[in-house]
Amino acid sequence: MIDKNAEPFALPEEETLYDLAELFKIFGDSTRVKILYALFETELCVNDIAETLNLSQTAVSHQLRILRANKLVSGRKDGKNVRYSLADDHVRTIIDMGLEHIEE
Amino acid sequence: MIDKNAEPFALPEEETLYDLAELFKIFGDSTRVKILYALFETELCVNDIAETLNLSQTAVSHQLRILRANKLVSGRKDGKNVRYSLADDHVRTIIDMGLEHIEE
DNA sequence: TTAACATATGAACAGACATACATATGAAGG
């Protein structure tokens, strides 16, 4: 079964599955999920996020760093502020998919 | 969409987003992802999984417990063995969605 | 019943990680 040749099925590269887990790990923290969800609607700067979600500025900044590093959000400078937005429509899809699973 | 009334947008319940993160946390471990992926094709018992993925029996058993508790896999007894399979088609969808995101 | 096998469970340890605190960088206005 888990055969690499003629079989109808094969495990992806070890590394691929590892990367996949790393991706999900990002979504596996409620602070990050909240941030991502807040960005569903509109661009937001760090303080907006912190206030909206009742989080400290540093906590948000640290998490945004992780989200940025994983290309889930992107930030553009706007004066003193940095406006963050979702980097990708997959983010939305993945979260929606998860929500669907939960609502059952 | 996530909206209950007239507003164009609203955050889901705090708890919902928390549960969502909990769900993704399950997928956020390469051992568990490997196990789930191995079950894409067919039912497998604990030892099969352990051998296929080069993992210890206990490690697999512990992870299966978590996957079971979260209703991502289900096991049925078959003599001395317990045959595990994916509990839900969402599992497949979520993983595929993640893979899509990665392959870019 | 006893032996052999398959799986599960408990405890302990090590590594990962999210947060808070203090501080640094950088931009705008006076």
Add this chain to the structure above:
DNA sequence: CCTTCATATGTATGTCTGTTCATATGTTAA
């Protein structure tokens, strides 16, 4: 230049969690 505001970064800490080792439960065969 100096101050203020927005954001980022470094470090320390407490907590969570995945693995291992040892052992228990349960099943089949002799």
